[in-house]
Structure formats: C-alpha cells, structure tokens
Amino acid sequence: MAIESVIELPFGRGRIALKTWHAEARGVPIVALHGWMDNAATFDRMAPHMVEHPFVAMDLPGHGLSDPRPAGFRYHNADYFDDVLGVLDALYPQQKVIFLGHSLGAGIQMMLAGLLPERVQALVMIEGLGPLTADPSHYVDMTRLSLASYRDFRPERRPIANEAQAVQARMNGLTGPLSEMASRILCSRSLDRDADGELVWRTDKRLRQNSLMRFSEAQVLACIRAISVPTLLVRAQDGAPFEQAAGQARLAAFANLKQVTVPGRHHLHLDESPAEVAAEVRAFLSHAV
Numbered sequence: 001m002a003i004e005s006v007i008e009l010p011f012g013r014g015r016i017a018l019k020t021w022h023a024e025a026r027g028v029p030i031v032a033l034h035g036w037m038d039n040a041a042t043f044d045r046m047a048p049h050m051v052e053h054p055f056v057a058m059d060l061p062g063h064g065l066s067d068p069r070p071a072g073f074r075y076h077n078a079d080y081f082d083d084v085l086g087v088l089d090a091l092y093p094q095q096k097v098i099f100l101g102h103s104l105g106a107g108i109q110m111m112l113a114g115l116l117p118e119r120v121q122a123l124v125m126i127e128g129l130g131p132l133t134a135d136p137s138h139y140v141d142m143t144r145l146s147l148a149s150y151r152d153f154r155p156e157r158r159p160i161a162n163e164a165q166a167v168q169a170r171m172n173g174l175t176g177p178l179s180e181m182a183s184r185i186l187c188s189r190s191l192d193r194d195a196d197g198e199l200v201w202r203t204d205k206r207l208r209q210n211s212l213m214r215f216s217e218a219q220v221l222a223c224i225r226a227i228s229v230p231t232l233l234v235r236a237q238d239g240a241p242f243e244q245a246a247g248q249a250r251l252a253a254f255a256n257l258k259q260v261t262v263p264g265r266h267h268l269h270l271d272e273s274p275a276e277v278a279a280e281v282r283a284f285l286s287h288a289v
Contacts, residue, residue: 009086014067027053033105039064049278062204096121107131114223134214146210159198182271224253230288
C-alpha cells in the first residue's frame with residue numbers, strides 16, 4: 001500500500017505531493033516522475049513490483065495533488081529542476097538515488113542526471129528521450145505564439161458532467177489512447193470539486209500553453225554527454241519513435257545506455273505491461289547499483 005505525504009518546497013514554491021511504496025526497503029531509493037498532464041498514480045501498477053527499493057513518486061507542480069505555480073507564472077521544463085532538487089534535499093540530502101521517469105518526467109531526470117551526477121546512481125527512462133527542443137532560427141515565430149497563448153489564457157474551468165465523462169476524455173488524451181482502467185487510475189488523482197461542488201480538473205490549464213522557453217538540441221546533447229551513470233531506456237513496441245536524426249544523435253551520445261522494448265503503447269508501465277516493465281527495470285538495477 002502506498003503512503004501519501006507532502007513536502008513544502010523552499011522559497012515559497014508551494015507543496016509537492018508524494019506517493020511512497022516499500023518505505024522500509026533497503027535498496028537505493030527510486031525517485032519517480034510522471035509524464036505531462038499525468039500524476040504520481042501513473043506508477044500505481046508498476047511500483048508494487050519494485051520491492052527492493054523505496055519508491056517515491058512525485059506529483060509535479062500543477063499535476064495531481066501538488067500545488068500549481070503561483071498566479072501569473074508559466075511552466076518551463078527548467079523550473080522543474082528546482083522542484084526535484086527540493087524533494088531530494090528533503091528526503092535524501094546525503095544519498096544518491098535512482099531516477100525513474102516517464103515521458104516528460106524522463107526528460108527532466110535525464111537533464112538532471114547530466115547536471116548533477118553526484119546525486120544520481122542510475123537513470124531509467126520509460127518512453128522518453130529528453131525534452132522537446134527549439135531551433136534558434138524559429139525563435140521569433142515560436143515566441144510570438146507563446147506570448148499570444150499567455151494573453152489569451154482564461155483560467156476558468158468548465159464543470160465536468162460526471163466522472164465517466166472525465167474518464168472518457170482522459171482515454172482520448174493528447175499523449176495517446178489509454179484503457180478505461182488506466183484512465184480511471186490517473187483520474188483518481190486529477191479531479192476535484194470546486195466551491196460550488198462541481199466536478200473539475202485539478203490539472204493546471206496553464207500546462208497547455210505554448211512554452212516561452214525551450215532548450216536547444218545542443219544543450220540537451222551536452223547534458224546527455226555528461227551522464228556517467230548506467231542508463232536504461234524502456235521503449236514501447238507501439239510507442240514514441242526515436243528513429244529521426246535528432247533521436248539517433250541523442251542515443252549515440254550516451255556513454256552507458258541499454259535499450260529494451262516491451263509490448264504496449266506510450267503508457268505501457270501503467271496500462272499494458274506494468275509487471276514486464278518492472279521486471280526489466282529490476283534486472284537492470286540488479287547490475288547497475
């Protein structure tokens with residue numbers, strides 16, 4: 001059974017909600033990060049198999065039960081670095097951890113593994129090979145789009161008719177189709193009641209805004225080349241393609257990378273193959289740490 005807890009981040013950055021499994025395990029702790037618009041419940045079916053390691057899953061700001069960014073702020077990938085470090089400093093200030101992330105979470109942790117190798121003992125990326133990047137030659141057009149999305153933003157929420165409607169919407173999400181079972185798991189941590197008792201999404205609407213700042217491909221490659229720890233990439237059989245030139249360049253930049261392919265789609269660790277993903281990760285970690 002998972003343990004729920006909350007950490008108050010420094011500098012008034014708000015609260016981060018956590019789910020922890022196997023708190024008494026003696027292995028190197030795993031700090032897990034979910035994907036965009038998901039939450040810590042994405043690990044509900046995988047984490048119970050990871051019995052050798054304390055397994056801590058964060059809700060990133062604006063997701064799940066964590067606080068959103070303050071009014072007037074945006075969500076940039078680089079800002080998540082401080083959130084992860086706040087959790088590491090609170091829970092494991094003198095101890096290396098295993099980073100395990102899905103999609104957006106994998107990208108955040110991949111960058112941090114290069115930036116702060118002294119905090120990481122191994123890196124596991126599920127269906128993620130780093131953040132989206134921006135071509136500097138497209139800066140003007142992309143920034144104009146971002147500025148427009150900020151000006152046009154309306155924070156009001158339309159009520160959801162019922163939970164079934166929310167589950168169906170999440171099944172048809174932007175990151176790919178989900179089964180009803182997987183959708184219900186994510187919705188269990190993504191829904192709330194407003195002051196009038198209406199059902200609404202907890203997930204911050206600002207997460208859908210066009211980003212004002214993205215890394216360059218050169219910055220991403222620099223971080224990958226700085227990663228010295230054993231790294232595992234878990235790919236879904238019907239998941240994200242990494243065959244384009246940028247993806248191949250990223251794969252080639254790792255010093256110590258193992259790749260495995262497991263049946264399923266983008267959320268395979270939650271949906272089709274949680275036990276199989278866990279088995280691959282456990283086998284990798286048995287030699288890596």
